[in-house]
Structure formats: structure tokens, C-alpha cells
Amino acid sequence: MSSFDVKTGNARRTPVLFTRVTEVIMGRFIYLDNAATTKVYPEVAKAVLPYFTELYGNPSSIYSFAGKAKDAVEEAREAIAGIIGAKPNEIYFTGGGSESDNWAIKSTVEAYGSKGAHVITTKIEHHAVLHTCEWLENNGCEVTYLDVDENGLVNPADVEAAIKDNTVLISVMMANNEIGTIEPIAEIGEIARRHGVLFHTDAVQAYCHVPIDVNKMNIDMLSASGHKVGAPKGVGFLYMKRGIRNKSFLHGGAQERGKRAGTTNVPGIVGLAMASRITSDYMKEHAADMASLRDYLIKRVTEEIPYSICNGDRVKRLPNNANFCFRFIEGESLLLLLDNKGICGSSGSACTSASLDPSHVLLAIGLPHEIAHGSLRLTLSSEITKEDIDYTVDCLKEIVARLRSMSPLYDDFIKNEK
């Protein structure tokens, strides 16, 4: 069988990228997958270009030419610190959210724990946190994965109850990447502080989209990523409160005050800061507008498409996130047909993940497997208009009806109803 797979696997693949780009040029294109990644702001792309071709000096070098690059990095550090209420020397640039999560969690356990250290996290974290915690477990640590309620909310009382003598770290995401639920971070931070346990939050989805103050929220470490806020891919940062004994994760040169080796990604960092400023300024002004467009989408879908539900908390929710389940149909089919209409979305269906299980987040909020397979996440940006939403909902109604008309599950359901 495998030799056959190899043979057919090579046979006549659709040049997907090419056809999609053509479609983009030829027809309607609505990008509703901004939680996956975002378009780099054109002004950001323009502003970083000189750092590739003109001010390309290595900030670690001594001559004045490199000093310009170094200044740009330090200005970026200051701008980012300002957005989350931190000091510039508490910001460490990384290769992105996953690296920041790995660094925060592994190094905290290394610095504060030993074998048998205990970490508290939740069942709905991003895999960058979950798989890191599984790695810790394989290396002699103990991890508690907290349940969440049907809206995906962590109960701070559960966090407190899970704290033990050997607990060294609590890691709870600020906002969930699939269902958009915003967690009670300030309450959890207060509990962590009271018990003398370090608190890390994966804020990859929340950063610049919701207001963050690391001091008021008692956050010791915070992970963020650039490409979710209109910056290039491959850059992010870890905020670490001053005084934390966190060890170096990437060994090598003395960049980032000796904590993170690797030649400084100057264009990435400049882009990260500029895009962060644009996004956070925009959200300060327009979060309510985006949330009302989101609510309009949720309202139309749940009212006009039977047997559909909206997942996640309806109020404590990222302004750009909508997540649905449509009973009796499967998510990948839905995405393919939406793609035919020029609409980009994502699904927690198993078929989109190469495993047989649907999204761990949807299972954690209590959805049965067969309903979780029919999920759809649509995430907005500032470019999305009400007209785009109307077009999307109209297409969605047609597609869901079409897939149901060929679903044996729907058949059985309707016949049982009668």
C-alpha cells in the first residue's frame, strides 16, 4: 500500500497556490482567518525594507553604521513595553509565540523547580503550551490541566485549589485562539501573586486586541507574536518581569542581555513594533465596532442556519472571533466549499489536522466528537465590512444546506423527528 501511496502522492497534484492566487485576482476574496495569520500592513512592509537593504548592520557590532540598527531595535523595545505597561528591559525578542511559550515554561521549571516540580495549566491552551507541558511530564514534572466551563472559561478558584507546595508555575492563556474566550487573567494573577507562584500567560491572540497591563494583571511572563498583529512572521517577544531568575533558552551569543542568543532580527523587530502600535491604536478606537460586526455575524448565522451554535463566551470574547458548529456536516467540506466562494476560514475538524480527533478546545468545552467535527472559525480584521459578512453568511447558508442534503446523519435526524 505504501509504495502505491508514494506513487499516487506524486501524481498530478493541483497547483493549489497558483490557482488560489489566480482566484484572488479574478474573483471575490474575503480573508476571515486572521487568528491564523494576518496581512502585513503595507506601511510596515515599506518601513522595514531599509533594514534589509540599507541599515543592514548587525546591532552587536561596534561601528556607528550598526548603531542605527541597534537604535531601531531599542526604540521598538520601548514601544512594545509601552503597549503592555512593562519596562523596555523586560522585553526579550524571540522568533515568535511558540518560542516564547517554550522559553517561559521550560526555563522557569529549570530555574525554580527540580524533578517533581508542579505546573498548572488548562486543557484549552495552544499546542505550544500543551506540548511543552507534555514534554515536562516526560521529564519528571507534574502538570495539572484544568477543566474549563462550557464557554471555555477557567475558574480562578480551580487555579487556587490546584496550587501545591511544589507548584512553580501557572500558565493560562489570555484569550483562546479557537473560540476567542478571554480568561480572567487579573484574578488568576492575583492568586498566583498571593501564593508566590510565577504566572505566565500566552497572549498571542490577545496582544494588541485587548488592553493589557502586566503590573495591574500581576503577569510575570507574557508571550506574544508579530504575525497576528500585522507584522511579519518569525518574530515575537517574551515579557519577563524584572527579577525573575529565568535562564537562557537559546545558547550562543550575548544578544538580548545574554538571555536569547541569535543575531537580532532587526527588520522583524522594527515591523513588530510598528504593527503593534497600529493594531493597538486601531483597537483602542474601534474594538467596539469590530465586536458589533462580530455579533452581527454570530446573530445572522445562529438565527438563519438551523442546528447551528456559537462556541465560546458571548461577552468575554475577542472582538474579532466567531466560532460555530453546524450539526450533521463536517468542517473540511465546509472549508473547501467556502474556498470556492473566495472565503478563507478554519475548522477544528479532525480532517484538517491529520489526526482522528477534533479540536481539543471544542472537546474541552463539552462538545461531542461528531458536533466538534462540524466547526468553523471566522476571524475578522479591520478590512472586513458588513457587506463581506453578508456575502459570507449567504454563502454559508447555501453550503450548509447543500452538505446537509448529502449527509446521512441529517437524513436519520429528520426521519427520527417525523
Place this chain on the structure above:
Amino acid sequence: MYSEKVIDHFTNPRNVGEIENASGVGTVGNAKCGDIMRVYLDIDDDGVIRDCKFKTFGCGAAVATSSMATEMIKGKTVQEAMKLTNKAVMEALDGLPPVKVHCSVLAEEAVHAALWDYSQKKGIVIEGLEKPEEAEEQKVELDAE
């Protein structure tokens, strides 16, 4: 990720629907894993498959393999349909990604399950056809959920 033929059979599936008073109906797969296929056969007195329809809950590959498998057995005799393999369905679709091979297996099983149902209704034995145990177990699971 998918060949043009898979996309074609997914976007314009052939033989979607059901046949009332079908000669044989077979359902395989389970909702928990995200794939269910149901195949309906209309078989004449000479044992020729006059018509064939399907309903599928599943991904693009699940729909495309159902469509292709039903196309391949239409107009064939029961014995010919028995010989349908998942490999032949995949070849006819210009291949499937490795993670989707199980969809073609399901399509083969759905056809066999419908033939089994036909053989039971007719009280005949079709050479090489075994009772599709899996399908029944999965049916129970589906009902239970």
C-alpha cells in the same frame, strides 16, 4: 493537497441521493471519527446494478471517493462490483493524500455493505462477500450517541 479529480468529484459529486425501496443499503464509518457513508443499490433480476446512490458525512475525500466508487459500479454486475477495491478508487481519482487513504477504504466497505444487505434480502450467497461486522458495531455506536 487534492488532485483535480478529487476536487471535481467533491465539488460536483455524482449519484448523490437515495433510492427508495433499494435492493441493498449499506452504512459504514462513524460520526465520532468524522466519516459516514451510506450506499444505495438498485439491482435488476439479472444481478446488474441499474442505479446507485450515496449519502456521505465527511471531508472532501470522503465525498469524492463515494462519488467515484458509485460511478465505478453503476451498470456492473454484482460480481464485478464485488471486485471494487479502494486502490482502484484512489487510482481513478489520481491519488489521495496519505491521511485520506482511509476514505477510499470506507468507500469500498460501503459498497460491500450494500451488497451484503442485498444478499441478505435476496437470500443468496455472493462469492467472496463477508458480513460487514464493523458497520453494524458502528451503527450501534452512532445510535447510542
